[in-house]
Amino acid sequence: MAKLVLENVSKVFADQKVVDSVSLTVESGTFLALLGPSGCGKTTVLRMIAGFEPVSEGRILLDDKEISTSHTNIPPEQREMSMVFQSYALWPHMNVMDNVGYALKIKGVKGEAYLAEVNDALIAVNMAHLAKRMPNELSGGQRQRVALARCLVSHPKIVLLDEPLANLDQYLRASMEDTFREFQAKTNATFIYVTHDQAEAMALADKIAVMKQGVIEQFDSPQSLYQTPCSEWVARFIGQGSILKSSARSPEKGKQLSKQTIETLLAPGTFSANQLQTFLVRPQHIHLAQEGQGLQALIFNRVFKGERYAYKARLHNDQEILFFSESYLPLNKTIYLTIEQGYLLGD
Ligand SMILES: Nc1ncnc2c1ncn2[C@@H]1O[C@H](COP(=O)(O)OP(=O)(O)OP(=O)(O)O)[C@@H](O)[C@H]1O
Numbered sequence: 056m057a058k059l060v061l062e063n064v065s066k067v068f069a070d071q072k073v074v075d076s077v078s079l080t081v082e083s084g085t086f087l088a089l090l091g092p093s094g095c096g097k098t099t100v101l102r103m104i105a106g107f108e109p110v111s112e113g114r115i116l117l118d119d120k121e122i123s124t125s126h127t128n129i130p131p132e133q134r135e136m137s138m139v140f141q142s143y144a145l146w147p148h149m150n151v152m153d154n155v156g157y158a159l160k161i162k163g164v165k166g167e168a169y170l171a172e173v174n175d176a177l178i179a180v181n182m183a184h185l186a187k188r189m190p191n192e193l194s195g196g197q198r199q200r201v202a203l204a205r206c207l208v209s210h211p212k213i214v215l216l217d218e219p220l221a222n223l224d225q226y227l228r229a230s231m232e233d234t235f236r237e238f239q240a241k242t243n244a245t246f247i248y249v250t251h252d253q254a255e256a257m258a259l260a261d262k263i264a265v266m267k268q269g270v271i272e273q274f275d276s277p278q279s280l281y282q283t284p285c286s287e288w289v290a291r292f293i294g295q296g297s298i299l300k301s302s303a304r305s306p307e308k309g310k311q312l313s314k315q316t317i318e319t320l321l322a323p324g325t326f327s328a329n330q331l332q333t334f335l336v337r338p339q340h341i342h343l344a345q346e347g348q349g350l351q352a353l354i355f356n357r358v359f360k361g362e363r364y365a366y367k368a369r370l371h372n373d374q375e376i377l378f379f380s381e382s383y384l385p386l387n388k389t390i391y392l393t394i395e396q397g398y399l400l401g402d
Pocket residue numbers: 068069073091092093094095096097098099100251
């Protein structure tokens with residue numbers, strides 16, 4: 056059980072604040088994703104949690120004990136954390152078993168106990184049958200499984216993962232996502248997972264901290280980030296959707312917009328230089344309507360996705376909208392759409 060708390064943590068490199076007053080509480084057993092575009096500071100946050108990088112301001116607590124402040128930094132090996140890297144970082148001269156068992160040997164674990172622990176970790180990542188192989192005889196996915204087993208054999212309180220799937224193709228990524236999820240559920244360890252891939256973060260995490268330029272924009276469940284993004288930037292970054300604008304005001308009090316309100320916001324004459332409202336519409340809330348009903352639009356893009364088509368259409372006021380349909384529709388066809396719901400962005 057391990058609860059991790061970051062309190063106003065900042066990092067300055069050569070006068071540049073690359074992490075700016077980040078606060079996070081990660082409850083024990085959580086799978087947290089640190090998500091953001093390249094250079095936003097996620098790896099730096101992870102390295103400060105691991106103890107590889109001292110904090111410039113603020114403090115980090117593990118189970119209420121200070122592990123990092125601006126004047127103290129408990130060394131990484133005393134933090135009961137373990138890190139998995141994008142590059143796997145396996146020892147090339149050791150076979151799979153020795154790579155996984157190395158930390159145990161250092162601790163003096165021997166004989167039956169050693170074999171049982173290593174074997175358990177290898178079984179957990181489906182690698183027991185390749186225990187005698189050398190790293191250069193393994194695929195990328197198998198190497199990453201070994202790296203995960205090596206990290207877990209020491210039963211860390213917190214597992215830190217820095218873009219661990221970035222070097223794998225999309226099929227392997229999907230199967231490794233399953234491995235991570237199942238493993239985390241089995242061990243109930245706290246996982247902190249850095250990625251720039253929002254689909255990966257959504258698939259894996261219980262909680263996501265979305266970072267932009269050194270600050271946390273939103274810290275929420277994947278569902279809340281998707282349904283109630285706090286800003287236009289988060290709405291664009293998480294999931295697919297259309298950001299629409301109107302010079303009319305929503306008559307509704309809350310941020311959830313009904314079909315009627317959206318029709319008012321998108322009525323003719325509501326798109327001018329003076330836009331008052333910005334709102335998000337997800338593609339699954341858009342349906343084809345009968346001719347002459349709903350909003351008129353012209354299809355200008357179609358992508359076949361296997362189980363359905365993804366269409367982009369232009370509304371009468373030139374705004375673009377994304378929707379899905381199982382039906383094949385020709386380009387340049389005039390269609391009619393109903394939008395069941397939307398979400399107001401901004402205050
Ligand atoms: N040791 C360092 N010295 C100086 N600047 C650094 C150092 N490490 C990172 N930075 C800078 O801090 C900023 C954040 O880097 P960081 O690696 O944390 O971002 P990131 O979000 O993980 O990016 P990526 O996804 O590309 O790895 C970047 O502008 C980077 O150039």
